[in-house]
Amino acid sequence: MDSDKRIFVAGHRGMVGSAIVRELERRGYGNILTRSRDELDLLDQRVVRAFLESNEIDEVYLAAARVGGIHANNTYPADFIYQNLMIEANIIHAAHESGVDRLLFLGSSCIYPKHADQPMREDALLTGTLEPTNEPYAIAKIAGIKLCESYNRQHGRDYRSVMPTNLYGPNDNFHPENSHVIPALIRRFHEAAESNADEVGVWGSGKPMREFLHVDDMAAASVHVMELDGETYRAHTDPMLSHINVGTGVDCTIRELAETVAKVTGFKGRLTWDTTKPDGTPRKLMDVSRLRALGWEASIGLEEGLRDAYQWFLENRGNIRS
Template sequence: MEKRKPVSDRKVFVAGHRGMVGSAIVRRLEILGYEHIVTRTRSELDLLDQRAVFDFMQSEKPDEIYLAAAKVGGILANNTYPAEFIYENIVVEANTIHAAHLSGVQRLLFLGSSCIYPRDAQQPMQEEALITGVLEPTNEPYAIAKIAGIKLCESYNRQYGRDYRSVMPTNLYGPGDNFHPENSHVVPALLRRFHEAVQEKAPEVLIWGSGTPMREFMHVDDMAAASVHVMDLEEDVHRQYTRPMLSHINVGTGQDCTIRELAETIARVTGYGGRLVFDATKPDGTPRKLLDVSRLKSLGWQAGIGLEEGLNYTYAWFLKHKEDLKVC
């Protein structure tokens, strides 16, 4: 069994530390007393460059890795750039995981996505639903890339005895999110849209889709806490709740709401009092996405930040940083 160093002595590489999830993991590690957190910007280390990643791993020799780097986006971005979404994510995963193995890194945590599950998977979605049906077409390339990441981890565990783990988060939001008007996910897109509607005194806000699909939303600080919790599980405990070919763990709140309910909550948070108009000609995506988080609860962790509370935190962060985000 692996003998781990004390927290203060562990060198931990957080790949993707400038992203919403990666930055939250860094914050969490700092709170817990980690003193040797290694980060690199894309200009300092391009994870698409296999040789650069290998040289970095050989030079730094991290004890553990959080693989949070990914190309992400909403329905529009996934539909518009499917080639980039599948290529960049697969290459980043393959380069990082293989270089970690070659450099002797025993423990790694890969962050996936709940979109790995079939479009019509039984709700709530259990880990066992993986590769049992057709994926949602609007983000299939991204989902396949994330499935590849899970299988990379499982394969290195089986063949080389590594301890590479995977967590599958539900829809995330929070500080550091992407508030681009076209390429962002639903929560930051709506927060920005409602904020602008308040500023412009717009009589109505147009929202993509029918408003009926159900989604689960989790604050990124909860996701970071869950990630560190899973990474810190003793190896025998982790293996007790997973299998060699079913090693991933769902991370979510266990609660969902309709997009209409989400929009109504964001309207309250931003102080918008106009009409909400839903454009049913736009794609809805998967009808429902709720994760079964019973495995994670059995491992001793559950979410603690409620949706409206988390949205208030996120909107406060947005207001503080909107000039940097080039939002009027």
């Protein structure tokens, strides 16, 4: 590794971006560039290109994105597809024009068809219909994968893509409506425990199965993939199918997840299930054999990770958006 290389982490204030910064610092990288939204508007093609050209960047981690749970995706579909398309197109194209040879694009497991065979392999991409509740976001992420593959094929770049499963951990979004399932449950159960509530309502039937990955594991996997030499990376991918799944390879039901969150937060009441709310995809489990063959596996168990996420929530709840 070259600890002096200039690395730009786009989206460093988000859950994934901040974890990548921590992991890079832990590994001894000392020249990490970050910019807030006020300092660099990633939706503005001109300013993105000027930034990358003027700072002589060696590597880019593209962790910036508009993200949210089922409610947010259903409510703001235009925002999700437009903003994610613009962010990734601006950064990837500007990186190429500025001579950045290596870039890592972070996608999402929602790129796979709603009824993809489980566990989902990388070659399931574009083989079926997407889950309707997050289709705009998924299409944007698929476009990001294809942007990377296309710049590699046409221009000889080394732009890589990793597709994480459902993430959680420090710096997550704990908004009561627009967050993903784990932060939403943590906040709901915590507030119920504080108020001595008798019950907590949870969306859906509790039957869908999901895989969850702590964001620190995701960051470690991302840097691991980025540090691989080109020959090793290409030996486990394909020019037309170059993305890599990142997950634990283990899933659980939403009911089991909710019961574990209740345990972690100290909630003693009962759970009720609102079956009028959508369940989303029946099951989403990643096939992570490609990543394991490249020498990386997750190390943070679900309950351990939930306790870490809850502790971060407790320490930062004064600054969390209501």
